[in-house]
Amino acid sequence: MKSTSPNILTPQQWTALDRMKAMAFGGRKRGTLGGSLVSDMVSLQKTLILCGNCQGKFDYRRSGYYSVYRYEHQPVLGPCDVCRTQITGNDGRLFLHEEVRPEAWATPDEQKQRRATQRQVADPQYRRRR
Amino acid sequence: MSQLAYIHSGSKTRVQKMRVGISVTTPGVPVIGATADNEGVLLGTTTTSADAVGMAIDTATYNTGQQTDSSDPSQTVSVVTNADAVWQCRLSGAATSGSALIPYFNTAASATGVLVTPSATSGGSTVDMSAVDDTVIFCYSGANAGLYRRMEPADATDVNLTQAFPFAIAVDDLFIVCPITEGAVQFSTFTTTLDEYDALVATALNTTPTWRAVELVLNDIGNNGLLNSYVNLICADHAFAGSALA
Numbered sequence: 107m108k109s110t111s112p113n114i115l116t117p118q119q120w121t122a123l124d125r126m127k128a129m130a131f132g133g134r135k136r137g138t139l140g141g142s143l144v145s146d147m148v149s150l151q152k153t154l155i156l157c158g159n160c161q162g163k164f165d166y167r168r169s170g171y172y173s174v175y176r177y178e179h180q181p182v183l184g185p186c187d188v189c190r191t192q193i194t195g196n197d198g199r200l201f202l203h204e205e206v207r208p209e210a211w212a213t214p215d216e217q218k219q220r221r222a223t224q225r226q227v228a229d230p231q232y233r234r235r236r
Numbered sequence: 237m238s239q240l241a242y243i244h245s246g247s248k249t250r251v252q253k254m255r256v257g258i259s260v261t262t263p264g265v266p267v268i269g270a271t272a273d274n275e276g277v278l279l280g281t282t283t284t285s286a287d288a289v290g291m292a293i294d295t296a297t298y299n300t301g302q303q304t305d306s307s308d309p310s311q312t313v314s315v316v317t318n319a320d321a322v323w324q325c326r327l328s329g330a331a332t333s334g335s336a337l338i339p340y341f342n343t344a345a346s347a348t349g350v351l352v353t354p355s356a357t358s359g360g361s362t363v364d365m366s367a368v369d370d371t372v373i374f375c376y377s378g379a380n381a382g383l384y385r386r387m388e389p390a391d392a393t394d395v396n397l398t399q400a401f402p403f404a405i406a407v408d409d410l411f412i413v414c415p416i417t418e419g420a421v422q423f424s425t426f427t428t429t430l431d432e433y434d435a436l437v438a439t440a441l442n443t444t445p446t447w448r449a450v451e452l453v454l455n456d457i458g459n460n461g462l463l464n465s466y467v468n469l470i471c472a473d474h475a476f477a478g479s480a481l482a
Contacts, residue, residue, distance in 0.1 A: 153294040153314035155251055174249075183250040200251060202293065209431065210263035210293040212239035212324050220324075220466055222459045 140188035147187065151203035157186035158197030171201040178214060237326050237333070237431050238264040238291060241468050244320035244450070253312040254289065259298045260313045264323075265430040266447075267292050267315055269475045277313065282331075282426045282434075284444045287475045290315040291323055319477035320470060322450050325426075325433040327414065327465045333432045336462040339376055339410040344394075349380070349401035352387075353394045358408055364392035368415040368423050368437055374454045374461075375401065378409030381456040387413070410457070413437050416467055418449050424467075433467050446473040 140160065147154060148169045156164055166173045174180050182200035185192055202211055243249060255276030260267065266280035269287045275298070277289055292313045299309035329335040340354035340363060352373060354363050365373075366389040373395060374384040380401040388396040414435055415423030422445045427434045447469040455461030471477075 151294065153251065155253075155314075181248055183248050184252055187253075196248075198248075200249065206263050206294050208239075209237055210239055210291070212241050216239075217241060217324070220453050220455065220459075220464060222455065 154201040155184045160188040161199045172207045174200040238323045241322045241324040256296045285446045286473045288471045290317040319474040327435040328432040342409040346405040350397045362393045365389040372414040374412045376410040377457040379403035448472045
């Protein structure tokens, strides 16, 4: 049976100010879905900043990302890439692509390994006690 | 490779997406604020990063024309903007990233541990270290491995040490010269790709260093220090720090 329901169109009333805001830098552009943006950023191996509300929807393991909070318990400040909220508390999460991370972020394990023979400098007496 | 090691003050990391005025093809490189007639942040140079806004932690392509898929030609790069971020840079033995540091053989024994006679080859002629006075000489292998001292080159033939190594220095003990000290003298610059620190001894004194060493992470032969030594740097001329070098 053919539907007789009319299409109800409620066009958004964008103001000039809205359009100006959309042109300014500030993360996701108006009209772009957050999920699509994240998907695009993942394909470009871009770094992601997600707020407490948005991070649960991002499967960083499946996308091949390193979660700074998961492994270092370190929150991040900055604008959420999805909802554009300025994160000021402790719920911001930084995700680095696994191929980018080694070039820009030293993990605690890496730093520990690099100081493996540094103990002798910090404690000259270490040599004699060994 | 210059990686974020830690935030010096212990605060949270702040990351900003910044529009680029130049393509950033390598993560972990210093970026500076936009100058006249530039769309966005630019790359630092090998010797200086005045008005740095931080380090890039991903990549971006700089476009000028409209894109065929109608996407925005403007791209952003993620930048750690903490003024007190400390970056761990691998020490490179040449201007090319990935170069091993140069080990120097000691050619004459020093029972008192106060004299090093560095040579590029075992028993070879001594290398003149007078250009890198007051920087660091690090024992890579031998009884003093893992320790470093300030260099005081007397002439082109040997290096005096004001403070003795704890043990005698034997012939063919290996040393690394690290021409940089914590917070002070700096003969090093970034490599041409801006992602490592060029510790080649022949490098001239960097008279406009905007990066200061916070600490040296030097490793001896037990931890492959020729390819595995680092310097932790902090930016001394940061656009958001409210202070700049004269």
